[in-house]
Amino acid sequence: MGSQHLDFTANVTEALADRQLRANFKSALTGLMKKRVAVLPDEAERERMRDDAEAAKRNALAKLPELLERLERKCTENGIIVHWAETTAEANEIILGIMRSHDATKLVKGKSMVSEEMHLNHFLETHGIEALETDLGEFIIQLNHEPPSHIIVPAVHKNRQQVGRIFADNLEGIPYTDVVEELNAIARRTLREKFRTGHVGLSGVNFAVAETGTLVLVENEGNGRMCTTVPPVHVAVMGLEKVVESLSDLPPLLRLLTASATGQLVTTYVNCITSPRKEGERDGPKEIHLVILDNGRSKMLADAQLRRTLQCIRCGTCLNHCPVYIRIGGHAYGSVYPGPIGKILTPQIDGLADKGVLATASSLCNACEEVCPVRIPIPGIIRRMRTEAYDEKGDGVVKGHGAKKNLLETLVWKGWELTYRIPALNRFVVSMLGKFGDRLPNVGPLKAWTSVRTAPRFAPKSLHQLVKEEGIRHE
Amino acid sequence: MSSTARDRIFARLHAARTTVSPHVPQGGNWQAPMLDKAQRIELLKTRMETVRSEVHVVSEAEWPAKLLEVLKAREPKTLTYGHDAWFGGTLRSKVKGKGMPKLVPYGENVEAFRDELFGIDVGITSTLGGIAENGTLIVWPTPQEPRLLSLVPTVHVALLKADAIYSTLAEAMREMRWAEGMPTNALLISGPSKTADIEMTLAFGVHGPKELIVLVLE
Amino acid sequence: MAHTFTYPRDVKTVYYFGTCLVDMSFPQAGMAGIHLLRRAGVEVVFPQEQSCCGQPAYNSGFLEEARAVARAQIKAFSKADWPIVVPSGSCAGMMRHHYPEMFANDPEYFDVRKFSERIFELGDFLHNALHVQYKDKGKPVKVTWHSSCHAMREMGATAAAKALIGQLSNVELVEIEREYECCGFGGTFSIKQPEISAAMVADKVEDIRSTGASAILSGDCGCLMNIGGAMERAGVPVAPRHLAEFIWERING
Numbered sequence: 004m005g006s007q008h009l010d011f012t013a014n015v016t017e018a019l020a021d022r023q024l025r026a027n028f029k030s031a032l033t034g035l036m037k038k039r040v041a042v043l044p045d046e047a048e049r050e051r052m053r054d055d056a057e058a059a060k061r062n063a064l065a066k067l068p069e070l071l072e073r074l075e076r077k078c079t080e081n082g083i084i085v086h087w088a089e090t091t092a093e094a095n096e097i098i099l100g101i102m103r104s105h106d107a108t109k110l111v112k113g114k115s116m117v118s119e120e121m122h123l124n125h126f127l128e129t130h131g132i133e134a135l136e137t138d139l140g141e142f143i144i145q146l147n148h149e150p151p152s153h154i155i156v157p158a159v160h161k162n163r164q165q166v167g168r169i170f171a172d173n174l175e176g177i178p179y180t181d182v183v184e185e186l187n188a189i190a191r192r193t194l195r196e197k198f199r200t201g202h203v204g205l206s207g208v209n210f211a212v213a214e215t216g217t218l219v220l221v222e223n224e225g226n227g228r229m230c231t232t233v234p235p236v237h238v239a240v241m242g243l244e245k246v247v248e249s250l251s252d253l254p255p256l257l258r259l260l261t262a263s264a265t266g267q268l269v270t271t272y273v274n275c276i277t278s279p280r281k282e283g284e285r286d287g288p289k290e291i292h293l294v295i296l297d298n299g300r301s302k303m304l305a306d307a308q309l310r311r312t313l314q315c316i317r318c319g320t321c322l323n324h325c326p327v328y329i330r331i332g333g334h335a336y337g338s339v340y341p342g343p344i345g346k347i348l349t350p351q352i353d354g355l356a357d358k359g360v361l362a363t364a365s366s367l368c369n370a371c372e373e374v375c376p377v378r379i380p381i382p383g384i385i386r387r388m389r390t391e392a393y394d395e396k397g398d399g400v401v402k403g404h405g406a407k408k409n410l411l412e413t414l415v416w417k418g419w420e421l422t423y424r425i426p427a428l429n430r431f432v433v434s435m436l437g438k439f440g441d442r443l444p445n446v447g448p449l450k451a452w453t454s455v456r457t458a459p460r461f462a463p464k465s466l467h468q469l470v471k472e473e474g475i476r477h478e
Numbered sequence: 479m480s481s482t483a484r485d486r487i488f489a490r491l492h493a494a495r496t497t498v499s500p501h502v503p504q505g506g507n508w509q510a511p512m513l514d515k516a517q518r519i520e521l522l523k524t525r526m527e528t529v530r531s532e533v534h535v536v537s538e539a540e541w542p543a544k545l546l547e548v549l550k551a552r553e554p555k556t557l558t559y560g561h562d563a564w565f566g567g568t569l570r571s572k573v574k575g576k577g578m579p580k581l582v583p584y585g586e587n588v589e590a591f592r593d594e595l596f597g598i599d600v601g602i603t604s605t606l607g608g609i610a611e612n613g614t615l616i617v618w619p620t621p622q623e624p625r626l627l628s629l630v631p632t633v634h635v636a637l638l639k640a641d642a643i644y645s646t647l648a649e650a651m652r653e654m655r656w657a658e659g660m661p662t663n664a665l666l667i668s669g670p671s672k673t674a675d676i677e678m679t680l681a682f683g684v685h686g687p688k689e690l691i692v693l694v695l696e
Numbered sequence: 697m698a699h700t701f702t703y704p705r706d707v708k709t710v711y712y713f714g715t716c717l718v719d720m721s722f723p724q725a726g727m728a729g730i731h732l733l734r735r736a737g738v739e740v741v742f743p744q745e746q747s748c749c750g751q752p753a754y755n756s757g758f759l760e761e762a763r764a765v766a767r768a769q770i771k772a773f774s775k776a777d778w779p780i781v782v783p784s785g786s787c788a789g790m791m792r793h794h795y796p797e798m799f800a801n802d803p804e805y806f807d808v809r810k811f812s813e814r815i816f817e818l819g820d821f822l823h824n825a826l827h828v829q830y831k832d833k834g835k836p837v838k839v840t841w842h843s844s845c846h847a848m849r850e851m852g853a854t855a856a857a858k859a860l861i862g863q864l865s866n867v868e869l870v871e872i873e874r875e876y877e878c879c880g881f882g883g884t885f886s887i888k889q890p891e892i893s894a895a896m897v898a899d900k901v902e903d904i905r906s907t908g909a910s911a912i913l914s915g916d917c918g919c920l921m922n923i924g925g926a927m928e929r930a931g932v933p934v935a936p937r938h939l940a941e942f943i944w945e946r947i948n949g
Contacts, residue, residue: 034678057503065500093483163677187681225684232663250651250657269614271668273614304490305493307497366886367845369849372849395759423750426744470742
């Protein structure tokens with residue numbers, strides 16, 4: 004993935020043809036949409052929470068260097084070892100170094116999208132280290148050698164029968180079952196053994212509080228607590244945008260994160276980690292490392308519009324509400340971050356040449372913006388990706404800007420501009436369409452249109468003409 | 479290598495200051511309602527039961543009897559707890575005899591206790607308080623009551639004093655002065671471990687406790 | 697985005713922005729909108745120099761072309777400061793919300809904003825500014841409704857449209873499932889991603905079919921062209937109708 008070539012059209016064709024896949028997504032995501040509204044029933048209150056959540060994140064971005072320095076200082080005081088990585092390769096090397104310094108060969112992982120962004124599992128495996136996903140959804144797809152298809156529910160594209168087959172095929176001595184309770188019990192047995200014997204535990208970070216140097220993790224399963232408590236070493240990885248200023252920022256952020264992600268008032272566990280095991284304490288890791296990753300984020304900060312991408316708290320609700328994502332699923336995007344947020348995040352990280360196509364996969368319906376808990380103007384940034392892809396004025400800043408520039412489209416849009424800017428030309432074109440529009444050759448855009456629709460019809464008389472003829476006042 | 483990475487990252491972050499002067503909207507618009515004591519108990523109970531926790535409101539004197547009732551219904555073989563927890567003595571005097579679990583205090587470091595711990599049926603802990611707004615227990619593990627007590631055993635029993643139930647998370651943070659000193663690990667717990675990763679079907683006890691039983695002491 | 701607009705009072709004259717699609721393909725819908733405004737006692741002025749709001753280029757990444765066309769519209773409506781009524785939520789949203797964004801860093805920004813504040817969607821304007829009352833003269837009929845995404849999310853015009861339909865006593869409105877979901881038009885999206893667009897409109901057509909309605913109403917001809925074209929191709933006998941045209945027919949019997 005990552006830098007690999009993306010054949011989005013082929014992925015879309017394949018995804019749309021898979022009826023099972025579409026049914027799995029539709030049913031799961033419709034449920035999540037309903038649960039979100041059920042847990043945030045009062046619109047006025049929801050908007051006040053969004054005001055606060057947006058303010059907390061924009062405040063953090065406005066003070067990002069200071070807050071990161073403060074986080075680093077507080078964490079260091081608390082005994083957490085802080086590392087900085089400009090690239091995913093650097094972050095991977097740091098983690099490998101930590102593993103090696105402990106002669107560790109078994110890593111148990113809680114859910115972390117940044118570790119997906121790093122392709123950490125693959126990297127560690129090539130260095131002889133077992134990196135085991137322990138979130139149930141992640142565990143299922145890791146067994147099947149797939150990437151996640153959703154940032155919150157990674158195995159949402161699988162139904163119980165498919166999970167049953169994956170377990171039976173990949174776990175020793177496990178017979179096929181499609182009973183959800185039994186599948187969960189199998190995972191429990193298998194994974195608790197792994198927690199007990201893991202050398203290092205890895206987690207992501209939902210919020211890093213600069214004020215106290217606290218890493219906040221939310222989860223339902225308990226695997227995150229297992230990974231951050233049972234093994235002697237804990238490694239947390241986070242993108243540098245995860246920092247917030249103070250504990251008082253947390254209540255609205257936590258409420259909206261879980262409501263948006265899973266329709267819950269709160270997760271089973273909110274796990275706040277501030278230091279390694281202290282003198283006299285009987286459990287918890289003796290060593291905690293925090294790896295802070297940039298990977299293009301600091302560049303986004305330098306642009307007033309693009310920086311708002313960094314407000315994202317990875318709740319996934321824009322995926323759940325996206326009519327495109329619902330139909331093609333996460334894998335079609337060929338990227339760690341799919342759906343609306345992926346359409347703005349992925350091209351900025353991987354570049355417009357490879358991933359600019361993702362920004363075309365939006366009808367700009369604004370459903371994502373309507374539900375985003377921190378009010379990221381996703382449609383506006385999707386437009387920005389499109390504009391940067393052609394980079395008419397040559398002032399683009401996103402990696403690969405101008406990559407889609409081509410003579411044909413340039414000419415088409417220049418012609419469009421003339422037609423709609425010059426009234427006489429406009430009158431001429433519209434009257435020509437009225438006379439001959441029904442005989443347009445069925446090629447190019449019209450062919451794409453008529454694959455499932457009848458051709459557009461053109462009226463013999465335009466509204467401009469009718470207005471004149473019917474004596475409506477006109478200037 | 480990482481120190482230079484740090485320098486380059488911070489150079490870019492500081493440089494962003496010169497190109498963008500960001501608008502920051504005003505916060506402090508939302509707060510969950512403040513409640514009286516009876517409402518706090520009631521809401522916490524409702525919220526926690528919604529996520530399949532079992533909540534019993536009992537008097538200070540009654541809780542041992544309620545605990546025995548809870549244990550009898552489940553017939554666990556082993557129960558772990560912090561020997562020096564405030565309820566440790568009561569536990570030792572009440573939980574004994576036929577049909578009662580063997581008490582196994584969490585008295586060693588996890589390295590020595592881990593294998594035994596993963597086989598224990600019930601863990602019982604105190605709590606620092608509760609939050610009505612979102613139906614959670616506030617648990618700050620201590621040397622006396624380590625972190626894994628509330629995670630590894632199949633059933634978690636938590637003792638919560640009704641006076642320590644706050645209306646909101648913000649209030650709890652303020653009143654308990656979280657900002658002045660966070661513990662190694664602060665937890666909010668709303669229910670038993672759960673997942674809906676297979677077909678969005680809710681299932682309990684995927685890694686941690688399959689049951690959470692809360693005794694609210696009035 | 698703001699949904700609460702300040703509506704003008706005692707409106708005597710309005711400008712009408714017909715939109716390029718109505719001009720080319722749905723002029724009768726455009727005329728119906730004019731008739732409804734005039735019926736409410738408002739004089740309607742139609743600048744002949746108007747053309748397109750510029751959204752196709754704006755959404756496709758051709759900002760300079762969009763700005764050039766937008767400037768031409770602002771000029772065409774500059775002789776008076778009357779409200780500008782638009783028989784399309786999508787074009788209205790473009791002119792109301794996105795014009796100021798397009799010119800955010802230009803000297804004309806404040807003029808553009810003044811222009812944008814004059815933009816209203818037709819159904820919303822009829823209901824909330826003119827407080828029209830309709831008497832239905834048509835036969836009993838069952839219809840369903842589709843809001844364009846921008847009518848709904850940028851112009852907040854859905855409730856007004858339904859209130860107008862609700863005034864027609866012989867019209868039964870049946871809501872479609874997933875009413876909030878995009879029909880898959882999205883302007884050039886339907887050309888750039890034809891397969892996804894096709895999947896979206898197919899689902900929309902299925903939802904419309906299952907209501908049993910004989911007509912699908914909308915305030916946006918882009919959606920109607922998409923949905924109508926797909927229904928015609930699939931042989932689904934539901935008539936796509938612009939809200940203004942439908943109301944005009946109903947109240948004239």
